[in-house]
Amino acid sequence: MMYGEHDLSSLAIFSGSFINYGYWTGAQGDRPITVDERTESQAEMYRQVVSRLEPRLGDRLLELGCGIGVGAAMVAHEFGVMVTGLDRSDEQLERARDVNAEAIAGLPDRLSFEKGSVTDLPVADNAVEGVYAVEMLQHVDDLAQTAREVGRVLRPGGRFATAGFFAPEAGRTPIAELIETVESGIDVIRPVGEFAADLGDAGLEDVRVDSIGEHVWPYFDRWVAQTEYADSWGRNWLRCYENGWIDYYMVTARR
Numbered sequence: 001m002m003y004g005e006h007d008l009s010s011l012a013i014f015s016g017s018f019i020n021y022g023y024w025t026g027a028q029g030d031r032p033i034t035v036d037e038r039t040e041s042q043a044e045m046y047r048q049v050v051s052r053l054e055p056r057l058g059d060r061l062l063e064l065g066c067g068i069g070v071g072a073a074m075v076a077h078e079f080g081v082m083v084t085g086l087d088r089s090d091e092q093l094e095r096a097r098d099v100n101a102e103a104i105a106g107l108p109d110r111l112s113f114e115k116g117s118v119t120d121l122p123v124a125d126n127a128v129e130g131v132y133a134v135e136m137l138q139h140v141d142d143l144a145q146t147a148r149e150v151g152r153v154l155r156p157g158g159r160f161a162t163a164g165f166f167a168p169e170a171g172r173t174p175i176a177e178l179i180e181t182v183e184s185g186i187d188v189i190r191p192v193g194e195f196a197a198d199l200g201d202a203g204l205e206d207v208r209v210d211s212i213g214e215h216v217w218p219y220f221d222r223w224v225a226q227t228e229y230a231d232s233w234g235r236n237w238l239r240c241y242e243n244g245w246i247d248y249y250m251v252t253a254r255r
């Protein structure tokens with residue numbers, strides 16, 4: 001499996017044990033982007049998503065597809081909340097518990113990692129004030145079921161937020177010919193409107209879709225251009241964005 005024995009976060013396109021394309025706030029001008037800035041972009045993606053939940057101190061949050069869990073640890077620490085990081089990969093969870101051992105010990109009862117799939121959450125009904133996901137829903141087969149599960153575990157008034165890539169519209173595009181992980185089926189690009197409709201059908205309200213592509217693709221492309229992947233298909237994400245075949249979105253809703 002993609003996130004199994006190989007630690008994807010160790011690839012030069014990622015850093016700091018995060019695995020997302022990053023939300024970039026500052027222009028780096030003409031100088032090369034530093035590894036610290038790359039890591040900061042991925043941490044900032046977490047802040048952007050979790051701030052949309054408007055969490056209060058002590059709120060219980062569930063992260064879907066937490067990967068190596070450095071984002072979950074940061075959220076628990078910075079927002080003063082309780083976070084359960086969920087992932088379906090045993091290897092990712094082992095890495096999460098290992099990398100964040102100090103944070104888990106330092107934040108007793110506020111940070112934990114659990115195995116489970118987003119389509120069958122190991123969480124009671126009405127149990128959490130917030131659910132969030134960072135760049136993971138592109139791996140999920142059944143987004144309608146995921147939306148129902150999110151609706152089930154959120155308390156009335158609870159919030160959902162996710163950032164990730166989707167298609168702006170339904171229809172055929174050449175993305176699969178340009179992006180290897182789409183061609184192989186690891187990443188599935190679905191119309192963002194379909195997912196928004198899934199959330200509405202699951203009983204969620206105030207569903208909102210905002211493009212954040214301008215904060216992601218041009219900078220991520222500049223970063224990739226600095227790495228050993230400069231001549232790889234990784235450069236095609238920007239091309240797909242510029243052609244209107246893909247975008248990066250913030251999707252939010254309230255129960």
Ligand SMILES: C[S@@+](CC[C@H](N)C(=O)[O-])C[C@H]1O[C@@H](n2cnc3c(N)ncnc32)[C@H](O)[C@@H]1O
Nearest residue numbers: 003018019020065067087088089117118136139
């Ligand atoms: C691109 S990584 C993102 C990790 C993390 N959110 C970050 O930004 O660093 C996607 C993660 O989602 C997990 N995942 C994929 N499908 C899943 C599912 N159906 N249920 C739970 N986790 C899943 C993978 O194991 C992987 O760790």
